[in-house]
Amino acid sequence: MKTESKLEKILAAGHLAVTSECGPPRGAKFDEVVTKSKYLEGIVDAVNVTDNQTAMVRMSSLAASVIIKQQGLNPLFQVTCRDRNRLAMQADIIGAYAFGIDTMLCLSGDHTKFGDHPMAMNVHDIDSIQMIQMVKDMRDKGIFQGGAEIKGAPKMFIGAAANPFADPFELRVMRLAKKIAAGADFIQTQCIFNVDKFEKWMEGVRAKGLHKKCYILAGVTPCKSLGAARYMANRVPGMDVPKEIVDRMASVPKEKQAEEGVTICVETIERLKKIEGVAGFHIMAIEWEEKVEEICKRAGLLPRPQV
Amino acid sequence: MITAERKPLEELIEYIKPFKRILLLGCNECVTVCAAGGRKEVGLLASGLQMAMLKTGNNIEIRQHTLERQCDPEYVEELVPMIDSADAVMSMACGCGVQQIAMRFKDKPVFPAVNTTFMGASERQGVWAERCQGCGNCLLGITGGICPIARCAKQLMNGPCGGSTGGRCEISEDVDCAWQLIWDRLKALGLQDRYLDIVPAKDWRTGGGSGPRKIIREDLAE
Numbered sequence: 001m002k003t004e005s006k007l008e009k010i011l012a013a014g015h016l017a018v019t020s021e022c023g024p025p026r027g028a029k030f031d032e033v034v035t036k037s038k039y040l041e042g043i044v045d046a047v048n049v050t051d052n053q054t055a056m057v058r059m060s061s062l063a064a065s066v067i068i069k070q071q072g073l074n075p076l077f078q079v080t081c082r083d084r085n086r087l088a089m090q091a092d093i094i095g096a097y098a099f100g101i102d103t104m105l106c107l108s109g110d111h112t113k114f115g116d117h118p119m120a121m122n123v124h125d126i127d128s129i130q131m132i133q134m135v136k137d138m139r140d141k142g143i144f145q146g147g148a149e150i151k152g153a154p155k156m157f158i159g160a161a162a163n164p165f166a167d168p169f170e171l172r173v174m175r176l177a178k179k180i181a182a183g184a185d186f187i188q189t190q191c192i193f194n195v196d197k198f199e200k201w202m203e204g205v206r207a208k209g210l211h212k213k214c215y216i217l218a219g220v221t222p223c224k225s226l227g228a229a230r231y232m233a234n235r236v237p238g239m240d241v242p243k244e245i246v247d248r249m250a251s252v253p254k255e256k257q258a259e260e261g262v263t264i265c266v267e268t269i270e271r272l273k274k275i276e277g278v279a280g281f282h283i284m285a286i287e288w289e290e291k292v293e294e295i296c297k298r299a300g301l302l303p304r305p306q307v
Numbered sequence: 308m309i310t311a312e313r314k315p316l317e318e319l320i321e322y323i324k325p326f327k328r329i330l331l332l333g334c335n336e337c338v339t340v341c342a343a344g345g346r347k348e349v350g351l352l353a354s355g356l357q358m359a360m361l362k363t364g365n366n367i368e369i370r371q372h373t374l375e376r377q378c379d380p381e382y383v384e385e386l387v388p389m390i391d392s393a394d395a396v397m398s399m400a401c402g403c404g405v406q407q408i409a410m411r412f413k414d415k416p417v418f419p420a421v422n423t424t425f426m427g428a429s430e431r432q433g434v435w436a437e438r439c440q441g442c443g444n445c446l447l448g449i450t451g452g453i454c455p456i457a458r459c460a461k462q463l464m465n466g467p468c469g470g471s472t473g474g475r476c477e478i479s480e481d482v483d484c485a486w487q488l489i490w491d492r493l494k495a496l497g498l499q500d501r502y503l504d505i506v507p508a509k510d511w512r513t514g515g516g517s518g519p520r521k522i523i524r525e526d527l528a529e
Contacts, residue, residue, distance in 0.1 A: 081461070082461070086508065108461050108463060108468045108469075109461070110470075111460050111461065111470075111477060111478050113460075113478045113479075122460070122461065122462075124461050124462040124463075125508075125509075125511065126508045126509070127461070127462070127463045127464050127465055128463075128465075129464075129465040129466070129505060130464070130465070130505075130506075130507065130508040133505065133507070133508070134508065145508060161469065162469075163468075163469030165469075166467065166468070166469045166470065166471050166472065167467070167471045167472055167473060167474065167484070167487060168467070168471070168486075168487055168490050171466065171467065171486075171490050171502065174466075174499075174502055174503060175466045175467070177503060178465060178466060178502075178503060178505060181503070181505060182465075182505055190469055237469075237470035237471075237472055237477035238468075238469040238470045238471070238472060238477065
């Protein structure tokens with residue numbers, strides 16, 4: 001074991017891991033973080049805490065991670081390259097670890113163009129792969145990116161993202177290989193609606209033996225409505241929502257759409273379970289945390305194993 | 308080349324309002340090529356300003372002059388005989404040219420007439436696009452001749468983000484995904500394996516991270 005991370009223990013024991021996410025509020029609302037996290041207590045192994053997701057200002061992922069940690073859950077601290085240079089990142093990583101936060105996700109980050117501060121400068125001092133390298137060196141060599149020794153090195157279980165649906169497709173397995181070579185311990189994928197394409201990507205992953213070098217958590221999202229399905233299909237860069245999914249959401253009356261979205265999500269998990277190399281699931285129920293328990297229950301992912 | 312775009316006339320009028328005699332300067336280098344501040348644009352702007360000022364009842368005198376290279380002190384010296392007869396200077400050169408004038412003529416107000424935008428290349432008639440950010444440590448040798456610093460919206464040095472779709476960047480359908488271009492080039496050159504080499508975190512000291520940069524060539528410096 002490289003770390004004390006609960007997620008690492010679950011995965012190392014061979015269980016299908018389950019993570020979900022909690023988007024911090026757009027204001028100093030401590031209680032809202034607590035309320036959201038309570039929906040996930042005992043339901044998931046780690047809770048992703050997003051970092052100014054979609055480039056909108058929110059409570060910092062570090063602060064919200066601390067709150068969630070204090071509720072007894074395991075935060076999965078997300079850090080993007082968009083808002084911080086390497087000094088600020090390392091400072092926050094040490095700070096997080098000082099609070100017992102031992103699991104993180106290294107991301108490039110959505111471009112500021114999509115958020116509420118399109119006039120802001122994007123930082124991108126380092127990229128996500130360089131961040132993975134940096135966090136690994138902090139953990140394994142006990143050094144800062146600049147080379148100096150860290151007294152009290154943070155031991156992070158290092159996550160990275162992968163999007164099997166973005167272009168160029170033929171590069172996507174190689175990009176994963178590069179993230180693993182940099183030091184990624186686990187991967188959370190973009191939301192999977194096109195299972196056939198994901199399967200094809202996993203074939204490439206297995207052909208290179210990458211599923212044995214890191215844990216791959218398959219990302220899923222329940223559609224709340226037909227509108228949400230259409231939005232993801234047409235408006236979110238790098239998302240692949242096949243027409244069948246949109247049509248299926250459209251085939252049920254409006255008041256039944258949420259239920260249909262959950263059913264599709266559960267069925268997707270069942271299909272993904274059969275794919276060799278899938279080590280668990282990342283359930284992104286955006287602003288719908290209360291549904292995660294039902295999804296996990298119906299997908300046979302409860303109770304969570306004790307490790 | 309360095310590209311630039313002319314500022315709106317209203318902004319320029321605000322600058323010159325308090326003055327009667329303006330020396331309007333063009334530059335024969337980059338801003339001429341990108342049609343922002345060469346001899347022709349100096350002529351157009353001079354008449355535009357004069358007409359606009361006349362409408363408000365102000366008659367101003369505008370003397371036009373285009374230097375061979377405004378960022379070069381040797382050429383700036385040409386202005387010595389004409390500078391005293393001007394209350395202010397308006398420069399259509401890039402920011403380097405404007406500052407050269409300000410440094411040489413310390414008591415003369417100088418205003419920029421263009422917004423200096425980027426180092427770019429011409430894509431076709433009338434279209435210029437950013438190609439270089441002057442990071443001071445060129446990566447083009449390992450990225451197939453396409454720059455991810457200048458051309459990837461996230462300056463990713465190790466591959467495309469999850470937003471690359473159909474060869475386009477997630478920020479706009481009008482922007483090529485730099486990593487799609489890099490990948491296509493690496494394939495065409497049979498260098499696909501090169502993609503797997505991790506480009507380490509960049510040392511930005513050469514890219515302005517350690518403050519204003521200077522090149523001193525001992526063999527040439529006087």
